[in-house]
Amino acid sequence: MEQQYEKQEPLLQVKDLQKHFRITNPLGKVTGHVKAVNHVTFDLFEKETLGLVGESGCGKSTTGRTILRLTEPTSGTALYKGQDIFSLKEKEFMPVRKEMQMIFQDPHSSLNPKKRIGFSIEEPMKIQGIGTKTERTDKAMDLLHKVGLRKDQYDRYPHEFSGGQRQRIGLARALAVTPKIIICDEPVSALDVSIQSQVMNLLQELQEEFGQAYLFIAHDLSVVRHISDRIGVMYLGNIVELAPTDQLFQNPLHPYTQALLSAIPIPNPRRKRERIVMKGDVPSPANLPSGCVFHTRCPYVMDRCKSEVPTTIQGANGHQVACHLHM
Amino acid sequence: SDDAGKSGKNEKGGTLNVAYMAQPPTLDPHVTVSVATTDVGRNIFETLLAFNERNEAAPLLAESFESSEDLKSITFTLRKGVKFHNGKEMTADDVVASMERWKVLNGKASTYFSKSEFVKEDDYTVTLKMDKPFTIAKYILATNINFPAIMPKEVIENAPKSGVKEYIGTGPFKLEEWKQDQYIKLVKNDDYQSPRKEPDGLVGKKEAMVDELYFHMVPDASTRTAGIQTGEYDIALQIPYDNVPAIEGDPNVEAMTHPEGFSTVVFNKRNGLFSNEKARQALNLAVDKQEVMMAAFTDEKFYTLEHGLLTKEYVSWYREQGKEQYEAHDPETAKKLFKEAGYNGEKLKILTTRDYEDQYQIAVVIQENLKKIGVKSELQVYDWATLMEVREDDTVYDLMPMGYNPVTDPTQINFLDSRIHYTGWSNSPEMDQLLDELMVAPSDEDAKEIFGKLQHESWNYLPAIKFGDYDSVAAIRTNVEHFEMFHGPVLWNVTKSKK
Amino acid sequence: MLAKVMEPDVAVQKKDIAKERRSLFIRRVWANKMVVIGGGIMLLITLSALAAPLITQFTPYDLEAVNRLKPPNATHWFGTDNFGRDIFSRVVYGARVSLAVGLSVAVVTGLLGLFIGMYASYYRVLDHIFMRIADGLMAFPSILLAIAIMAVMGPKPINVVIAIVIVETPGVARIVRSAALVVKEQTYVEAARAQGASSWKIIWSHIAPNVLTPLIVQITYVFSVSMIIEASLSFLGAGIPAPEPSWGNILYDGKSVIQTAWWMTVFPGMFLLLAVLGSNLLGDGLRDLIDPQSHQTKKS
Amino acid sequence: MKIYILQRLLSLIPVMLVVAIVVFFLIHLTPGDPASIILGPDALPEDIQALRKELGLDLPLYQQFFSWFSGVLIGDLGDSLYLDMPVLKAFTSHLAPTLSLAILAQLISIVIAIPFGVIAATKRGTTVDQFFMVFALLGISIPSFLLGLLLILLFAVELRWLPAAGYQPLSAGLWNHLKFLLLPAITLGAIQSALIARMTRSSMLDILSMNYIKTAHAKGLKEKVIIYKHAFRNAFIPILTVIGQAFGTLVAGAVVTEVVFNIPGLGQLIVNAIQRRDYVLIQGTVLLIAGTYVLINLLVDLLYGIVDPRIRLNRK
Amino acid sequence: MSIQPLLEVKHLRTTFATEQGPVAAVDDVTFMVSKGETVGVVGESGCGKSVTSESIMRLLNEKTTTYEGEILFEGRDLLKLSKSEMRKIRGNKISMVFQDPMTSLNPVQTIGDQIAEVIVIHQKVSKGTALKKAEEMLKLTGIPAPEKRIHEYPHEMSGGMRQRVLIAMALACRPKVLIADEPTTALDVTIQAQILELIDDLKSELEMGVMMITHDLGVVAEVCQRVVVMYLGQVIEEGGVETLFFNPLHPYTKGLLKSIPQIDGDRTEKLHVIKGVVPPLTAIPTGCRFAPRCAFADEQCKSSTPDLQEIGNGQKVRCWKADEFLNKEGHGQNGATV
């Protein structure tokens, strides 16, 4: 389902988002800053799934959390339906919260262990003042059913559920207030393959039924590829490449994307590929390299990469890349 | 019991360790009524007069003294060759300076002697000149608390208000070191000039027999007991009565009882139920004095049921008046009297402290005795410092058990005199009148006669109820000889053998 | 795709599950020796304290000066004290006071500590203020505080409680705070925030239930410690104002006669020891019990 | 590092201010009056009034506070009303016994508690574990005045091994110094060791379930090596906090124990000062104790760095 | 068979004593590892992979664990060795690398000390020599400037480096068998590729047998020669890597292979789902353990337990219907869409 993005008004526009954390040692002394998100710009359209991939610690979750204002951004703007949500007061932001929900990365810690799951699912409705007590209970039961759980599990505690089931409870909770956008923060990476496929299928089905937009964060490219319409590739807090899914896989432009694609182990013993093995480790986000952040590991590194920050260029079909090779 | 030769008794030298309860605030006897200051200070400082064994005022630094015919002046002849610890000889100048300072600083002296003056006649003669006849002046001058120590004139002149900083006296011991809250160390005064007569109470021959004398500050009574048993201390004062069996069971330690004071309960006579004389009489009838003394002092060995405000020890002052009232015990009448006094079920407040366990125990017994006749009461227990302040408030208490050190003359009994505004606030013009008469009585005999009337009046008016006299127990290692308690520990002439 | 008809056996199943859970819980309680022993001890002491008038022949106040310091005998099972009062009844009535002090201190410090700890963990500014005050209070000699409070406010049992509460609260608040700081970072707290839950709701509905475990352990500790502190305050003359018996002041009375009247120390001492042991066992056991996750094997 | 220490020292200021205000008003609002204490129980009201005036106690409270506090700011804590010395001198002379006692007590408790805790943790759930933990609990179930007295009766009165009470400074010889401190140190140590043993046990249990302990097993190391070399050092970090805090409270004065054993330490100083309502001394001592307490905590925090390389301050 | 088995696990059953009674986390596991061979052990979370490996090392809590069966290493049954004999084997003849490099190193010891420690105890050399060796091992694993690194603490290194340190530690005594328990799950793909390559290189160099535990079939496909598939504490299928990927017989293996999204698969297609959930160990189904989730299960499957039977070509499978599948579909038609 290719879409003509240029003509559509984006639901969410994120521009130049930055988030830096202070690092303190255990005794409370500030020792530096983690530049978790440095330069993130993307649009999210109605009913689309935008994948966000990148290695662990590259700032994917932080991007998602900042958009929901679970942590305050250092700089940048985010327009939801044209309204800058970063400038809203917490009270004014409340109605927007209803339309933007999140599924969290870790199914084990995202549910309050001391609360029955029914409570957890009803809570967002209660907060937003939706329905009466019984209506909410009915809706929660209904949602449980939708995500493939039994209604009689309504008054169980989280520890009685498996990881996949908890992830579905998280999904049910996100759906409770009929959001327009769901930020899915690695909703399947903690799950087993056999459960992973259940959740992914469910996400797709629900999107077809309700038409939300997903910001789908993951680090597993094959998973993201399966579900996304477009994919953004992040490296050390920057989106280095963003393109429609098929285009990205057929014609990866950024050397990092290329290396990443080649490093994914393929479950097929007959296909031994040419792997691009990169030197070195990912630099620490507390100590970012100058110029292009990828230059320390890039096989094609040039002199200007070390000093000059590449700008993002717009290619055909909305294929964006930030690399000096493609200037 | 001088049994020399047997185990080397009467030896000189050594260190004597005394376990003492609390540290004195200062060693300057002029500025404080602290007993601790007396107990330690009397080894360093001496007075013109002091008490002999019969509790009469007798000369100490004075060779002799003499009252004038009109009883308006007393002339003291000083002993010659008495040296201060700084080597200077004591003369009339020092005496006048010291006595004048004491006269201002001692509360009672400033009342009684405010218009009197100490005058130097010559280097060894001083006269006290008073504005009116004052028979019992000598008792006040011989007082052992807040006593008129004789110090060098220079020290007096340089002294700050809070007390002298150089402790220089004429006594048998000199101050060597004062380690705050740990110990006070005295050493023998080799140049000491002793009176020549035989030892007699606090006067007569005095000699430091040990080289060093330590007062260890040991606030916890159990620790004092344990310490005397282990031999860390040679003398331990104020041993809990209940520890006496343990002490007596120890062959190396013996227990010595000595008069420590008398127990009373003081009434708040300004406010509340006990402003009514009837209520005070009711209480007197309600409380079983035997039970009170038993509870506080555990055994008849340690107390005497005694009505006299100045007891038999003070041979010459002893009077029978009041005995009848003292012995009366009749809860039924008490109950009636309470009702007549207007008692209607309110809770009486008994103020007390656990810092003096006997007072506390008396409070408990009073409470129980009152309960038996249907009078409700509650204990208000404070720490000592707080109690001292609280008791000045005439609205917060009805009763307060109090212990007093033995007094040596009637003027020292605080609750008799309305004009000193002592807690409890006595207000009896009759007693005040008698006190005034007593002070200017033409002779000792007359004074004592008047005291009999005063005691009688006191048992009628009941500014406080006396329950009895009590003893305290000191524990002494058996190798310590000649130790006695007389208005406190007497530590000169004490020897310690090596055993 | 609305609610399908409930499967018929769901209701039955639900009951079974509840029953099974209950029986599992009971089994776990029984299997947890600490809870059984600790709870048993505490129950016994509490019951005897409550039934004090029934099981004693004397009131704890009846004086009998002639009968003072009698060793245990048929009438006075635990002997008599220095006023001739029956030690057995004093110990049993003393349990009331001591347990009441322990309990009220535990409850009040628990609530205060929870409250302060929670808000300190949640708001940075409050954290600084509370923790500086806590530092100050902790650096403050606690005995001084106690004596001063008793002196200012009068010697009443309630003031003993207040004094101990002031001394113990900073510690509890710190424990709560550090536990809450960990819980605060949990994803489910963030999830609640994402839904727009108010701070109040997040603090009390999401964080608080999850700091109960360390709190309970700490509170049982405070419970026993406060009985000991009360005893020490008695020693310094600032404890429960007698003649009200408490284990602390019975022990203190007994101290001076320890060489001649062991019964004045041994019996209240034994009860104190039992109560401390019992409450600590109970606390440790409860921690294991209310924390079902601690029983589960680790997940992937 | 230096900056860090400086910051920590600066944070002392608010703590001290809190303490100063609290102590001043607490103590001045407390009934009781130094003048009447100095003059003794039979003193007359007029005398007491006169002395109050002399001591400046008749001024309005805020005026007294400012005159005291302005002195404190320039380092003058004033003179004790009762003891004939400046507050600072009284504090330092009473600090030594307390410090000696605290150190000895701490050593004793560590020596007892840590093996107890470690063994209990490694034998978790067994009778050994339960026995040790009950034993540790005994330590906190006996009021220290009682334990102290029992120790005196046993070791001093019965066995005559050690003196009953008192204190000798270190200058009187090490043994002379120690023999007076041993019994009180055991009394205090018993309480502390109960806390430390429990902390050691739970901390060890946490560490023993860590992955790197499994790694150590997989290396083929002996159980003992794993427990003491790998597990204990890691478990020591939270234990250190408890020890630090315990030490802090010990220094703030083990009042009861000091009274029972008659050790002239800070605890006795403060109790005596309270009983005598020696305002200046109380205020000054409490301030200094609070300062010492904060410094000890700082020291403990710096110690963390030695035990745990992750917290080293001088590294990036 | 020509290859010499280094490590043979035979009918291993590991039982834990728990509150709910005894629980057999591993039940009848049989496989072997030969010299120079990498055997992959796959299966979803909780199926007993780690318990198997820790049973081989005997790392499980002695008090609550009982082992049955045999674990033969160089002809000796490890389960019968004394504790001290076992210690001589651990870290020396058989080494292990754990899943999470962030928590598997002692945070308060320098990494040099940690590596040297294992050398000192097994080779009885001095600390200095051991440190030299540690440095060599670090160099071998490709850590730059190892002479500096040995003085550093774990927290000063990135995840990939820490995993290399763990590998260096495991290989320090040149073991015969390396057990790698999910060595790369905590790492990024690009670093994972480096580590897998490293293990593979070292395997050839040191001629080790490697037991590679993972649930990532991609990893298996890249590095293993043979694969063991586990389900609920049992081996349900075993065979050469190609056989297993292209001719899986057990319905679980097939389902597993199908539910992975392929990097080059058809995106519009729904992912395959294995219905149902893994039952808890306390409620193991009678009969075939997979039967409740299996589309082909019949009465026999539900009532009696199948054995692990040899099909030929080194392939073994635990399924009553194995023959049926073999005949019906023949080799080469199932499994991953290529």
Ligand SMILES: Nc1ncnc2c1ncn2[C@@H]1O[C@H](COP(=O)(O)OP(=O)(O)OP(=O)(O)O)[C@@H](O)[C@H]1O
């Ligand atoms: N609250 C925080 N304080 C300090 N640093 C943080 C905080 N949250 C995240 N970081 C740091 O920011 C960086 C980006 O973190 P983030 O969680 O966004 O990564 P991610 O891409 O989601 O990684 P993963 O795949 O592991 O979830 C990391 O280095 C992380 O350590």
Ligand SMILES: Nc1ncnc2c1ncn2[C@@H]1O[C@H](COP(=O)(O)OP(=O)(O)OP(=O)(O)O)[C@@H](O)[C@H]1O
């Ligand atoms: N000590 C134990 N006591 C009881 N049950 C245990 C114990 N250790 C593991 N188990 C159980 O044994 C089963 C197998 O666990 P194991 O750790 O081997 O799984 P795994 O295959 O390694 O999973 P993962 O991929 O998550 O590491 C699990 O159900 C687990 O709960």
Ligand SMILES: [Mg+2]
């Ligand atoms: Mg993330």
Ligand SMILES: [Mg+2]
């Ligand atoms: Mg595992």
Ligand code: NI
């Ligand atoms: Ni597909």
